[in-house]
Amino acid sequence: MLEVFTWLADWLVYGVAGLNPESKLGTSLHFFVEDTTKIFALLVVMIYVIALMRASLDLERVRHYIQQKNRFAGYGLGAGFGAITPFCSCSSIPLFLGFTSAGIPLGITMAFLFTSPIINEVAVIMLWSLLGWEFTLVYIAIGMGVGIGGGMILDALKGERWLKDFAAKAYQQAAEAPLSDEPAPEAPTLTMKDRHTFAWNELKEIVERIWKWVIIGVGLGAALHGFVPDGWFADNLGSGQWWNVPVAVLAGLPLYSNATGVIPVMESLILKGLPVGTTLAFCMSTVAASFPEFIMLKQVMKWRLLAIIFVILLVNFMIVGWVINLLSPWLFSGFH
């Protein structure tokens, strides 16, 4: 079904514009047209459909659900809900405080916040269409793993010691109070029309927020695709030496993008022969460790905790890079 977009790009770039399929400009432009049309078409349909389904999911109910579970299930649930809950980074502080003041351990709340930028429906749709389902599943597993692992380490270190005082106090009060057996907040009853309104608003809002990222991301990906010779990474970086991974993580740090912008770039990097693990490490570092978001967390955390979280994330990304590079001959046999 997705070949339609290849045909469209063939027709527009080689037919209407008359570019040579062998030329750098021709290949780049073809990549750009094919990927942007494909991504936008899929996004519009899928965001709407998914929003219809999750119109009744709200944070109060998610919180109640996590609160009732034991701690170890909690990490998985935190990361899982982080992946599926619609969530804008400007809500991270109220969410953080809402969870903390309900006595949910710091590590579980952070599992939610770590996973949230890495996995969302837009990222999954793009990965699936550009890199296939095997890669998408590995990506989801890694995103969840980074969240769960990061959260567990934070709790093992007793990170809540370094919350800002008002947040630490709220947490302590809630943790000491007996678990309330309040019933779960009721699911709102929604008519089909309510769901449609919700989904339509979501669609408008998400597309408005990400369209630039798609264009920039695919544009960069297209440029890489057309102008960087095949095998360039292998020739210049060596293929898969261990130090490539930390370098990729550090290189991703100052770049601030969301998953939408970085996925088309990933596609090109992998096609040009950058090892998959190294590429993923770079991508995660760009998406999940961004300075603007860290500065936001400063409102509820002391510097020490921020620094610890930062280091945990970086180390996690490096481990992801190394492990995936090691496993990739088995994981992606059909890929190269």
Next chain:
Amino acid sequence: MKKIEVLGTGCKKCVTTAEQIESVAGKLGIEIEVEKVTDPAAIMGYKVMSTPAVAIDGKLVHSGSVPDSGKIEAMLKA
């Protein structure tokens, strides 16, 4: 005079919410005073998890989205 607080850590949607409320109130001829609350501790005090949220005279009336003009009208008249 109603005191309206728009709760949120300062994203664009909170600004939009405040503007919308002012414009609806202007149309209805209701006198209000709008304040944007960005202090995390104050937001926590209202037990709000999704912003933007709106409180009128200290009572939370809306959270999680930019309210549409119909909802704003209902809030202001209540």
